[in-house]
Amino acid sequence: xxxxxxxxxxxxxxxKKLDSGQDQLFIGLHLIHEVTSPQAFQxxxxxxxxxxxxxxxxxxxxxxxxxxxxxxxxxxxxxEEMMQEIEKNTEEFGIEFFGLSTDKQGIVHIxxxxxxxxxxxxxxxxxxxxxxxxxxxxxIAFGIGTSQIRDVLATQTLAFSKPKVRKxxxxxxxxxxxxxxxxxxxxxxxLGVNGGIGYAYEYNGEAIHALSMEGRMTIxxxxxxxxxxxxYVNPDEKTFDYLSGRRYAPSGEAFARxxxxxKDLASGLDAEYDDVYTLDASSLVPMVTWGINxxxxxxxxxxxxxxxxxxxxxxxxxxxxxxxMGFHASDAMIGxxxxxxxIGSCTNGRISDLRExxxxxxxxxxxxGIRAFVVPGSKQVATQAEAEGLHxxxxxxxxxxxxxxCSICLAMNPDKLDGREICASSSxxxxxxxxxxxxxRTLLMSPAMVAAAAVNGRVTDVREIA
Amino acid sequence: xxxxxxxxxxxGTAIPVPGxxxxxxxIIPARYMKVVTFDGLGEFAFRDVRWDGDGRALxxxxxxxxxxxxxxxxxxxxxxxxxxxxxAPQALMRWGIRAIIGESFAEIFAGxxxxxxxxxxxxxxxxxxxxxxxxxxxxxxxVSIDLRAKRLVVGSREFDFAMPDAxxxxxxxxxxxxxxxxxxxxxxIHACAERLPYLTDFAAL
Numbered sequence: 001x002x003x004x005x006x007x008x009x010x011x012x013x014x015x016k017k018l019d020s021g022q023d024q025l026f027i028g029l030h031l032i033h034e035v036t037s038p039q040a041f042q043x044x045x046x047x048x049x050x051x052x053x054x055x056x057x058x059x060x061x062x063x064x065x066x067x068x069x070x071x072x073x074x075x076x077x078x079x080e081e082m083m084q085e086i087e088k089n090t091e092e093f094g095i096e097f098f099g100l101s102t103d104k105q106g107i108v109h110i111x112x113x114x115x116x117x118x119x120x121x122x123x124x125x126x127x128x129x130x131x132x133x134x135x136x137x138x139x140i141a142f143g144i145g146t147s148q149i150r151d152v153l154a155t156q157t158l159a160f161s162k163p164k165v166r167k168x169x170x171x172x173x174x175x176x177x178x179x180x181x182x183x184x185x186x187x188x189x190x191l192g193v194n195g196g197i198g199y200a201y202e203y204n205g206e207a208i209h210a211l212s213m214e215g216r217m218t219i220x221x222x223x224x225x226x227x228x229x230x231x232y233v234n235p236d237e238k239t240f241d242y243l244s245g246r247r248y249a250p251s252g253e254a255f256a257r258x259x260x261x262x263k264d265l266a267s268g269l270d271a272e273y274d275d276v277y278t279l280d281a282s283s284l285v286p287m288v289t290w291g292i293n294x295x296x297x298x299x300x301x302x303x304x305x306x307x308x309x310x311x312x313x314x315x316x317x318x319x320x321x322x323x324x325m326g327f328h329a330s331d332a333m334i335g336x337x338x339x340x341x342x343i344g345s346c347t348n349g350r351i352s353d354l355r356e357x358x359x360x361x362x363x364x365x366x367x368x369g370i371r372a373f374v375v376p377g378s379k380q381v382a383t384q385a386e387a388e389g390l391h392x393x394x395x396x397x398x399x400x401x402x403x404x405x406c407s408i409c410l411a412m413n414p415d416k417l418d419g420r421e422i423c424a425s426s427s428x429x430x431x432x433x434x435x436x437x438x439x440x441r442t443l444l445m446s447p448a449m450v451a452a453a454a455v456n457g458r459v460t461d462v463r464e465i466a
Numbered sequence: 467x468x469x470x471x472x473x474x475x476x477x478g479t480a481i482p483v484p485g486x487x488x489x490x491x492x493i494i495p496a497r498y499m500k501v502v503t504f505d506g507l508g509e510f511a512f513r514d515v516r517w518d519g520d521g522r523a524l525x526x527x528x529x530x531x532x533x534x535x536x537x538x539x540x541x542x543x544x545x546x547x548x549x550x551x552x553x554a555p556q557a558l559m560r561w562g563i564r565a566i567i568g569e570s571f572a573e574i575f576a577g578x579x580x581x582x583x584x585x586x587x588x589x590x591x592x593x594x595x596x597x598x599x600x601x602x603x604x605x606x607x608x609v610s611i612d613l614r615a616k617r618l619v620v621g622s623r624e625f626d627f628a629m630p631d632a633x634x635x636x637x638x639x640x641x642x643x644x645x646x647x648x649x650x651x652x653x654x655i656h657a658c659a660e661r662l663p664y665l666t667d668f669a670a671l
Contacts, residue, residue: 064500129574147643151644194544
C-alpha cells in the first residue's frame, strides 16, 4: 500500500510539528479578495508585521463588484470603500493585484487556474470556502478565515491538522445532458452536507478523468457543500495540457521536469484511503435542489421526499425547506415556475459552462417575464466567449451579458433576488437568503439546466430539449 | 487586542439555538460583510431570522429577554456550514458569545472559532438536546466549561465533552492566536520553501 497524493503533498509542505499537535503547513499559493482580507491586513499593522512572501500572494476583486456598471467610484459607497482598501493594502504590502483596470480580473477561483498560478502538488489557501476548486489540478486547496489569512500573510504557513482522505470513485460514462454539476449534487445528496467533515475528498475514476478541467473544477468547488474542506483530482495529461503556456506555469525544460514530478505524486492504484465511496456515472440524471441546502437535491425524474422517507436527523431541515420554498412532499420539481435565471459563479462561470448553456439557447428565446443574466467568471472568460460569439447567442435569447464577478451567487453587489422570487441558478448554495432576499428561493442546477428553465419559464429536463 | 490569552474555562449562562445545518449566511447575511473591520457586527448576528423585512421581531432565541447576557451558545449538528466568513463567529463573539456547545461544527467555522479563542465543544445528540431543554426551562442555569478537565457543568449535571486535542491545547496554552507561534520558526519556513520544486523553477528535478 502506498500514500495517496494528499499525503504526499501534505508531507512535502510540512514545516514542522507544533506543540499543539498540529502541523505547520507551508502555503505555496495564497489568493485574496476584497471581502475577507481587510481585517487581516489591519491585524498585521496593529502588530507591526510584514508580509513574509508577498510574491506568493495574489489578489483580485469579485464579491462586491457590480456586474452591470463597473465604473468607479461604485455607486455603493461601502463597496467603493472595500475596493479602495484592497488597492491600498496590495500597494502597501507589495502584492500583485488583478483589479478591474487589468484584463485578468475575475472570480478568485477562476483566475487562479487560468493564470497558471494554480498547479498540481501545491498547497493553496484563500479566505473563501470554495478554494477547494483548485484541487481539480491535484493541489491541496482549502478555505480559511480572516485570522488565518493574517497567519498566511505573516508566516506563509498555517497551523493545521491532517484530515482523513475519502476516495470518491465515479465509474462509467456520463449520459448526454448530465454534467459535472450533477455528479457533485448527487454525491452531496448521498453523503450529506456534513458527510465530509474531517475528510479530504479524492475524486477518481473513469467519469472524473473524462471530464474537462472545468468540469473537475465544478466538482472540487462544491466539496465544501458536502462538508469536505478539500477536494482534489489526481493530475493527468488534461491537467498538463491545460497548464501548458499559461502565464505563471513553468515553461520549456522546467515544464517537462514539472510534469514528471507531478505525475510521480499522483495516487497510484495501490494508494491507501481512510474510506471509499463508489458511484456509477451512467446511472445519473440531471439534478435539481428542492430545499435550502445543497444536499436537498433530487434527480429531475424524482419527487420531493416525504419526511417519512428521510432519516430522523434530516426531517427538521426538510420541514424548514418545505415551508421556505412553498413546495410539498411528493411534488415533482419539473414544471416549477421560475422568475430568474442565473449562469455564472465560481462553480459554473467558465467557458465550457457558457458553451453548454449557449448550445441550449441557440435559436431559442427565454420565456416572457423571466429575468435572465450570464456573468462570466472572469474577464478572460468573457473575452473568450465574445470571440466565440456566445454573448450574441445569450443576448439573442434574451439573457443579459454582464461583467465578471460573483454576482447573485451571494448578492454582495447589486444583483439580488426580489421578495420570494425563484432563481434557477448555476451557483453553489441554496441557503435561505443567500441570493439577497431573505424570502428568495434558489434552485441549484447545471448551466444547461438553467438555460432550459429560462426557455420554458419553469424547471425542465434539459435532455428533452437538448 | 487580546493576544495570547490562555483560555482555560468559560462560565456563564447559555442560549440554545436549535436546528441542524445552520449556515453562516444565516449567522450573518452577506450584505453585512461590506465592512473593513469586524467592529459592530454583533447586532447583525442572525439578522434575517431575528427580524422580518419590515423590522418586526421574529421568534428567535436571540430576541428573547430571558437569554440576554448569555455567553454560551448551544447548537445542534453541522453548525456554521457554508461560507468561510470569519464574520460569522466574529458577529457571535461581539454579541457576547464566548463558547459554543454543539453536536458538530463545520470545519472552517470550528477553525475560525479557535483562532479567535472561542472553544467549540461537542457532545452527542441526546445530551445536547437535554442541555438545550434544561437551559430553555431555566435560562439562569449556570454553565461552565473546563477545558483542562474536558468537563462541562450545566446546573447540577456534569458531562465529558469532545474537542480536537490540537484546538484544546492551543486554547489552554494561549497559542490559539497562532501568528507568533508560526513565526517563531521562520528559518524552518524558509527552509521548507527551498525544498519546494515550484518555488525553484523545478531546477532540482
